Amino acid sequence: MFEYAPAPESRDIVDIKPSYGLFINGEFVDGHGESFKSINPASEETLAEIACAAPQDVDRAVRAARQAQDSVWSGLPGRDRAKYLFRIARIIQERSRELAVLESIDNGKPIRESRDVDLPLVAAHFFYYAGWADKLAYAGFGRGRTEGHSGQDPRPLGVAGQVIPWNFPLLMLAWKIAPALACGNTVVLKPAETTPLTALAFAEICRQAELPPGVVNIITGAGETGQALVAHPDVDKVAFTGSTEVGRQIARNVARTGKRLTLELGGKAANVIFEDAPLDQAVEGIVNGIFFNQGHVCCAGSRLLVQESVAEELLGRLKARMATLRIGDPLDKNTDIGAINSAAQLEKIRMLSEIGEREGAARWSPPCELPSRGFWFAPTLFTDVAQSHRIAREEIFGPVLSVLTFRTPAEAVEKANNTPYGLSAGVWTEKGSRILWMAERLRAGVVWANTFNKFDPAAPFGGYKESGFGREGGRHGLAAYLDV
């Protein structure tokens, strides 16, 4: 590997306050729960003290959202909602370097990714949905459900309670808030407890944009805060991105209510490499598929399915490529793999990897030095993996790839679909007709051909089966926030 001089991005651009309150009705207020710390997973240093929303705080936030919904937001013409969202998109672009650095500090992801992937997509998402706000009547959802609404704008649902994960903190916020606001809803959003800082920075952006108070409320806390939000009787719509296990609980809780629900949950995506695939390109795609964001990606290509005839050659090239990956300081512009987001997640990755070894799979990692402080896990590859192994069935949510082989396209389809999940899949082949043949048969919400982990606000994203339901992005994403 070439030696690189460190090229750290300056963190002077961000100003992290010692403590943060809850953002309710346009103000930062204290929470009644026990405050907690957000740490930098790359150094374990404490970044800030974060307020925790107790049930009465959740109630206050929901009431603020309801009030804003009734008195301001629902009466605002779509073009004005659009202008607020355009303003937000622009402010995000203006402050994108600051937000990228903050995201990398709080989350542990490489600055190259937060700067080049997360932030551009965040701004694009707001810009995209801004344009929908005054065009909802033309979105093609058919005749209005309510009598007399035929031909008019579809109605918003009301107050949305949104709970998001820690893997793409600001991007998941954008996926939740942008369509909700465009459709005329107001929101109470809870970021993950390990990554609240960019959501709180977003609260300041709402103030800069002069968004009416109460339209966006950000409440911080752990699982209990999320539960209180989801269970609040005055929430009309629940949107959750996170683990399938928590998604199940939410679906159960919501079952006895009239609340609308969308869930974007776990995955165990197959990345299928055919013998005619451009192998070097495929290797880049495999690396991007599983090591992007330390593998903390619900749609990560965590099951590599290689056609037997090229398996050996491909694995050789893949290992050579993995040996060049740079692990370390997330703020270094050369870094490929940053820190694991939390001690708990690191423990889970370690445990499942050990189980992989115990169940008989062969484990391999390139030699690499890991920093002594912080949470780190070397990029890891398992061969001799059987479909029954836990590392082939369960979502690891870390930089761990399980390799399986196949002989025929039919076998590839069979193996790829042999999972309760159905979020994404990848296909690598030079043959266009085979791409579309595979795409038809893969039971997954997103299929990437000769690429992986691509996202765009115009492209609907979401799962089949136990990966959840509802779509985010595109025209389809509006349906989650409209009474259609």
Place this chain on the structure above:
Amino acid sequence: MSTERLAVRKTYKLFIAGAFPRSESGRSYEVRDAKGNFLANAARASRKDVRDAVAAARKAFGGWSGRTPYNRGQILYRIAEMLEGRRGQFVDEVRSGGSGKAAAEAEVDAAIDRWVWYAGWADKVAAVTGSANPVAGPFFNFSTPEPTGVVGIVAPDSALLGLVSVIAPAIVTGNTCVVVAAQPLVAITLAEVLATSDLPGGVINILTGHRAELAPWLASHMDVNAIDLAGAPEELAASCAEAAAENLKRVLRPAAVDWTADPGTARLTAFLETKTVWHPVGV
């Protein structure tokens, strides 16, 4: 000696995988008309019948969803044709449930027309709900609707029109289904229509029996992908929705529906998934 001919009665059984088996439980229950007169003994399905029906629906899914939309549309239209030919029989059966002649005729006519309405959707729904997505990169990016899989249906009380209105939108897009019927005799006679319409066995499976007994098994079955609770009373619907969370079924909750009104597209889109494909563009 009487000259009146003694009628040959029909045995009402279940409809699973294109065949008409009795309930494996060997149970039946009396069905009476609105005046309390005995009509028939209907099969009372069991949990095992639910599982057999789900297995049949799963087996049929690949073939049915792989048919061309044009072909599915023609089969739905064929169902309308078969129903039209037996219009009189259905009017009589609907009347046995207590409807007047005019109301029964209107219901049967509307049910026939509903098959025609949904038949036409087969090769249009993808054009209306799909999209070509203008992404910021060198990809042809498109989203298409795909059937969710096996749909469990708790049919509403509306004997024929309600039944048709929940089955047709589920299957026209390529799903297969297991239906718990509300009115057994009309439902099984409808199965005879389905059996002569070139509909592959297992696409529609119809169970008769007690809703409160069968619906929970359908709701908790791990190989059912979605459930329409149209005919479930409030408490049953709530417990079924809860059970459905176990494998994250798509749940269509019961709502007040006027089955004679324009059905819209809500039931059609409730059991569709959206698949987005990123196809590279380059030389």
